[in-house]
Amino acid sequence: xxxxxFQRQSSLVPQTGRDARLAIRSGxxxxxxxxxxxxxxxxxxxxxxxxxxxxxxxFCQLNPKPCPLLAVGAPGDWRLPSLAEDLDIRTDVVRYRxxxxxxxxxxxxxxxxxxxxxxVIFALGCSFSFEDALTEDGIELRHITQECAxxxxxxSIPTTPAGPFHGPLVVSMRPMKPADAIRAIQITTxxxxxxxxxxxxxxxxxxxxxxxxxxxxxxxxxxxxxxIPVFWACGVTPQSVVATVKPEFCIxxxxxxxxxxxxxxxxxxxx
Amino acid sequence: xxxxxFQRQSSLVPQTGRDARLAIRSGxxxxxxxxxxxxxxxxxxxxxxxxxxxxxxxFCQLNPKPCPLLAVGAPGDWRLPSLAEDLDIRTDVVRYRxxxxxxxxxxxxxxxxxxxxxxVIFALGCSFSFEDALTEDGIELRHITQECAxxxxxxSIPTTPAGPFHGPLVVSMRPMKPADAIRAIQITTxxxxxxxxxxxxxxxxxxxxxxxxxxxxxxxxxxxxxxIPVFWACGVTPQSVVATVKPEFCIxxxxxxxxxxxxxxxxxxxx
Numbered sequence: 001x002x003x004x005x006f007q008r009q010s011s012l013v014p015q016t017g018r019d020a021r022l023a024i025r026s027g028x029x030x031x032x033x034x035x036x037x038x039x040x041x042x043x044x045x046x047x048x049x050x051x052x053x054x055x056x057x058x059f060c061q062l063n064p065k066p067c068p069l070l071a072v073g074a075p076g077d078w079r080l081p082s083l084a085e086d087l088d089i090r091t092d093v094v095r096y097r098x099x100x101x102x103x104x105x106x107x108x109x110x111x112x113x114x115x116x117x118x119x120v121i122f123a124l125g126c127s128f129s130f131e132d133a134l135t136e137d138g139i140e141l142r143h144i145t146q147e148c149a150x151x152x153x154x155x156s157i158p159t160t161p162a163g164p165f166h167g168p169l170v171v172s173m174r175p176m177k178p179a180d181a182i183r184a185i186q187i188t189t190x191x192x193x194x195x196x197x198x199x200x201x202x203x204x205x206x207x208x209x210x211x212x213x214x215x216x217x218x219x220x221x222x223x224x225x226x227x228i229p230v231f232w233a234c235g236v237t238p239q240s241v242v243a244t245v246k247p248e249f250c251i252x253x254x255x256x257x258x259x260x261x262x263x264x265x266x267x268x269x270x271x
Numbered sequence: 272x273x274x275x276x277f278q279r280q281s282s283l284v285p286q287t288g289r290d291a292r293l294a295i296r297s298g299x300x301x302x303x304x305x306x307x308x309x310x311x312x313x314x315x316x317x318x319x320x321x322x323x324x325x326x327x328x329x330f331c332q333l334n335p336k337p338c339p340l341l342a343v344g345a346p347g348d349w350r351l352p353s354l355a356e357d358l359d360i361r362t363d364v365v366r367y368r369x370x371x372x373x374x375x376x377x378x379x380x381x382x383x384x385x386x387x388x389x390x391v392i393f394a395l396g397c398s399f400s401f402e403d404a405l406t407e408d409g410i411e412l413r414h415i416t417q418e419c420a421x422x423x424x425x426x427s428i429p430t431t432p433a434g435p436f437h438g439p440l441v442v443s444m445r446p447m448k449p450a451d452a453i454r455a456i457q458i459t460t461x462x463x464x465x466x467x468x469x470x471x472x473x474x475x476x477x478x479x480x481x482x483x484x485x486x487x488x489x490x491x492x493x494x495x496x497x498x499i500p501v502f503w504a505c506g507v508t509p510q511s512v513v514a515t516v517k518p519e520f521c522i523x524x525x526x527x528x529x530x531x532x533x534x535x536x537x538x539x540x541x542x
Contacts, residue, residue, distance in 0.1 A: 178474060178477065182471075182472060185457065186457075186468060189457050202473045202499045203499065206449065226474070
């Protein structure tokens with residue numbers, strides 16, 4: 001899913017948020033966004049009709065760990081100037097998913113023809129930002145070593161409902177040696193805008209996870225005997241919550257192709 | 272070991288560091304220091320001959336988690352003005368232990384007659400400070416609920432040696448629900464001068480602890496199925512390391528009767 005070491009060094013890989021958006025907008029970059037524009041914040045995307053927007057915004061504010069709001073658009077506005085001046089949400093994501101009444105009806109690379117005057121953009125923080133900080137600190141991330149998607153699980157922890165939005169918290173899991181787990185808690189505490197500190201550690205059964213080898217989303221990874229599972233609130237939570245509501249209309253990013261911004265991950269560190 | 276709720280409310284319990292020292296110095300307070308002068312830093316005490324002092328200071332600086340140095344005295348000086356202006360280390364601790372060649376020879380309440388011109392005082396941070404912050408945050412400390420001493424274990428983790436000082440890290444263990452463990456890591460990270468963040472979490476066998484029910488020091492506590500053990504570097508480490516060296520002469524505080532200072536716990540929070 002991520003770019004190779006060769007690609008990373010290659011001049012073909014966009015190195016800034018703006019370069020990434022330009023390459024995506026022009027159709028030059030069609031792959032996943034993991035590893036491009038290193039150091040720049042990437043986000044989860046949800047675009048909802050105005051009738052649902054205020055409930056969803058309230059849902060995000062009630063559940064900041066799975067739904068850390070980076071930016072909300074004005075109704076009908078396709079721009080998010082607080083994340084990038086030139087950003088046009090209709091063209092700047094590699095691939096979108098368009099849903100009608102809960103059914104996916106299209107996976108376009110451009111949503112200009114779907115735009116409506118009442119749509120509201122929600123950009124939510126994603127774990128790429130804190131993973132960057134963990135990797136910088138020398139902490140191994142197993143799904144990156146094993147070149148697969150992070151393991152994700154539905155839990156028995158409910159989110160706080162708002163209007164029609166409700167459902168279980170989804171978590172991502174990264175196995176770590178205990179000393180690395182402690183360090184990872186310290187590091188991710190610095191990033192409340194991108195999921196922040198873990199919500200759980202050790203003992204998966206306490207949060208309703210029966211078998212770590214069978215994730216509900218993503219891939220299973222090796223967990224060694226000297227490691228404990230560390231669980232973070234996951235951006236799949238709002239996606240699964242929105243899917244439950246089956247909104248009349250809704251657009252998200254396709255998995256692996258996130259919104260790339262001009263903000264730096266380090267800007268989101270609280271210290 | 273700790274004062275009762277009745278005593279806490281009573282005017283008989285010293286409420287400041289200075290009041291505590293005056294009551295101890297005059298012989299009015301003869302009990303343990305847990306719970307007196309709430310909010311004020313208490314410390315572990317080691318007094319060593321000058322010939323060993325520089326190696327021990329280096330040992331503390333190499334092992335800051337088990338040996339967080341609050342203050343070091345000048346050779347022969349019984350004062351520690353950085354901790355309290357009026358402090359006289361010869362009279363201001365409830366009970367001392369005097370060792371000759373590694374053997375305890377006395378447990379006096381005053382060490383004036385033992386004072387020598389080459390003695391150097393070491394005051395080391397203790398877990399009371401971070402326990403205060405954990406309790407303030409609503410985290411249950413099992414040994415306090417069960418009114419016993421915290422569980423402590425020798426580990427397979429070596430300290431970094433300095434001169435004759437060497438030996439295993441001793442840890443204290445507090446069982447917690449996973450969410451409380453994460454919060455406790457965040458809170459104690461703020462207090463690097465009093466042991467700081469945990470050194471280990473979960474899986475005691477990875478650090479050489481065979482049976483949590485059999486601590487090497489202190490008392491065993493109940494660990495519930497929904498809890499994980501959280502391990503902090505412990506101030507017993509320097510005591511056990513000094514005991515191994517069998518110094519020609521040495522004085523420590525007696526267990527439970529710490530040095531009470533005028534510094535506030537909150538002063539030692541880094542943010």
